[in-house]
Amino acid sequence: MILLPAIDLYEKKAVRLFKGDYAQMTVYSEDPLAVARDFARCGARWIHMVDLEGARDGGTPNLEIVTGVAKETGLSVEVGGGIRDMETIERYIAGGVSRVILGTAAVQNEALLRQAVAAYGEKIAVGADIRDGFIAIKGWLESSARSFADFLAGMQEIGVQTVICTDISRDGAMRGTNLELYGQLSKQYSMQIVASGGVSGMEDVRALKELGLYGAIIGKAYYTGALDLAKAIEVAR
Numbered sequence: 559m560i561l562l563p564a565i566d567l568y569e570k571k572a573v574r575l576f577k578g579d580y581a582q583m584t585v586y587s588e589d590p591l592a593v594a595r596d597f598a599r600c601g602a603r604w605i606h607m608v609d610l611e612g613a614r615d616g617g618t619p620n621l622e623i624v625t626g627v628a629k630e631t632g633l634s635v636e637v638g639g640g641i642r643d644m645e646t647i648e649r650y651i652a653g654g655v656s657r658v659i660l661g662t663a664a665v666q667n668e669a670l671l672r673q674a675v676a677a678y679g680e681k682i683a684v685g686a687d688i689r690d691g692f693i694a695i696k697g698w699l700e701s702s703a704r705s706f707a708d709f710l711a712g713m714q715e716i717g718v719q720t721v722i723c724t725d726i727s728r729d730g731a732m733r734g735t736n737l738e739l740y741g742q743l744s745k746q747y748s749m750q751i752v753a754s755g756g757v758s759g760m761e762d763v764r765a766l767k768e769l770g771l772y773g774a775i776i777g778k779a780y781y782t783g784a785l786d787l788a789k790a791i792e793v794a795r
Contacts, residue, residue, distance in 0.1 A: 559767045559794045562606040562636065562752065563597045563787060564777040565590050565627075567620040573610070574778050578687075578694075578726050580614065586781045594627045600788040604656075605633045606722070606754075606775050612640020613661065618649070625653030638685050638722070642667070647674055651681060659722055661685035664713070665693055665704060675717050683720035683752075684713050688739070694726060707746075714747055720772070721747075724754040735762045741769050763790045 565572045568583065572590045576582035587593045597605055605627065609620040617640050628635040637650055638659030647658050657680075664671045664684045674682045686706055687694045693704045706723075713721060723743060725736040735756040743751050750772035757763065758779050766774045774794070779785035 559763075559771055560604055560773040561602065561763070561787075561791050561794045562604045562773055562775045563600075563602050563780055564606040564608070564754075564775050565593055566608045566610050566777070567623060567639075568610045570620060570623055572781075574781060575610070580610070584781075590623055591627055591630060594631045594633060597787065598631050598633055601791045602787070603634060604773070605631070605635050606752075607635055607637045609637065609639035613638070614640075616640050616642060618646055621649065621653070624650065624655060628654035628656070636683060636722075638683075643670065644673060644677070647678065647682070651678065657681055657683050657720065659683045659685045661687065664718075665709070668712075668716070671718075672716055680719045682718065683722060684718050685722045685724065686710060686713070687724045687726055689726045710743070710747055710749075714749055718749060720750040720752065722752040722754055722775070725756060735766065735774075737765050737769065740766060740771060744769050744771055757785075759785055760790060760793060763793050767794055 571585050572587040572593050573583050573585050594605055607624050611619045624637050634656040636657035637655050638661055641658055641660055642663040650658050660671055688706045691705055693706055693709050725739055735753055740753045752773040753766050753771055754775040757774055757776055780787050
């Protein structure tokens with residue numbers, strides 16, 4: 559299993575939200591590149607980045623930071639947030655990003671998703687953000703009418719290879735990850751499942767690895783010091 563430490567970007571700073579609430583934001587670093595370099599020192603191979611302004615409003619106000627991290631650190635970067643057309647996908651990939659995550663666009667614009675998967679294959683991932691059994695969109699501010707089971711079945715049919723699955727109720731809450739959910743997903747679908755939300759300690763890392771997941775995202779646990787990233791990466795491997 560790979561661990562993907564995360565940088566959520568807002569106004570070019572590394573921040574964390576509590577359960578996706580923009581009103582409950584903590585700024586952890588004014589220098590996201592320095593944070594990414596620390597990830598690399600800890601042995602990370604991948605980094606998960608989210609443009610929170612893009613997710614909420616559309617657009618890519620933090621694109622230069624994302625592509626700068628890809629160029630300066632040598633890490634494989636996956637990015638999501640506000641990616642809603644082919645031009646934006648192409649700009650990120652041309653800038654050195656390894657995987658582009660479609661969230662709202664995957665729910666609302668299946669034609670775009672199919673076009674992107676046809677053009678870029680494994681470089682296209684989908685973010686499945688789950689709240690009360692349904693997929694949330696627009697920076698988690700709205701819930702769609704799609705159940706997560708129906709949505710993921712559709713993604714597999716389209717040929718999506720990687721899904722980043724977030725249990726919003728656990729995100730930033732430091733109360734453990736939803737092992738029942740991820741165990742169900744790993745058995746039900748053949749896609750690469752990345753667990754996101756609530757990974758708060760080494761026990762979560764070990765438990766997710768035992769489920770056979772492709773990857774897990776580390777967020778707040780890194781920033782608060784609750785988890786030693788270098789040790790967690792070794793455990794996951």
